[in-house]
Amino acid sequence: EAGVAQSPRYKIIEKRQSVAFWCNPISGHATLYWYQQILGQGPKLLIQFQNNGVVDDSQLPKDRFSAERLKGVDSTLKIQPAKLEDSAVYLCASSLDSGRGWAEAFFGQGTRLTVV
C-alpha cells in the first residue's frame, strides 16, 4: 500500500514569511496527525484530526499556525509568519482510528523547514 506522502521535503524561508506543508495520508485512515520534531527532540503533537474534525490542537501555536483537513483526506499545515524557532522537521502521520489505542501510526518522511 502507498505510504503517507508529504511535500515539500525541504524548505528554506526567511523569518516573517509564510509557508505551507501538504500531507496525503494512507487511504482509509481516519486519523491524521501533524508533529513538530526539533533537532535532538522527540516528535511533539501539534494537531490531530479525526476525519475532518479537530480532536486535539492544544499544542498548536494558533497565533501563527493553522491546519485544515479537506474532506477528511489531505491536510495542509501553514505557518504565518514564521519565526526562527519554527526550524524543525514537520511530520505527518495517519492511523486507522484514534478510537483504537493500539493502532499503529504511519509516518511520512517529513518536511525539513529552515527559517533564516
Added chain:
Amino acid sequence: GDSVTQMEGPVTLSEEAFLTINCTYTATGYPSLFWYVQYPGEGLQLLLKATKADDKGSNKGFEATYRKETTSFHLEKGSVQVSDSAVYFCALSAFSGTYKYIFGTGTRLKVLA
C-alpha cells in the same frame, strides 16, 4: 500529564554486542506502548508494540516487555548489527478524550563494525 522518559544517547556499541535502551512512562489508565525507529534520511516506522501488561513485542531480533509494575518498556537486542544504527523512540498511546501518541526524546544508536 502522560509522558515518556528514555535514556539519553548516543549509545555506541560494537557489532554483535547486547543492546538495552531504557524507557519508562507515566500514564493514567492502561496505555499501549511502542518502539519506533528512524533510520538516516527516513521517516519513523514502527518497530514493535505491546498493548497490555506482560505482553512482549518483538521484531527483527528486538524485544520489549510491557512491565506495569515498573512502568517500563525497555528495548533489547542480543546481537546488534551495523544496519541497526538509527534513532529509537519509545512512545505510548493513551486516552485523554481521544487516543494520542506521546514520544520520548529518542536515543541514537551507533554500531561500529
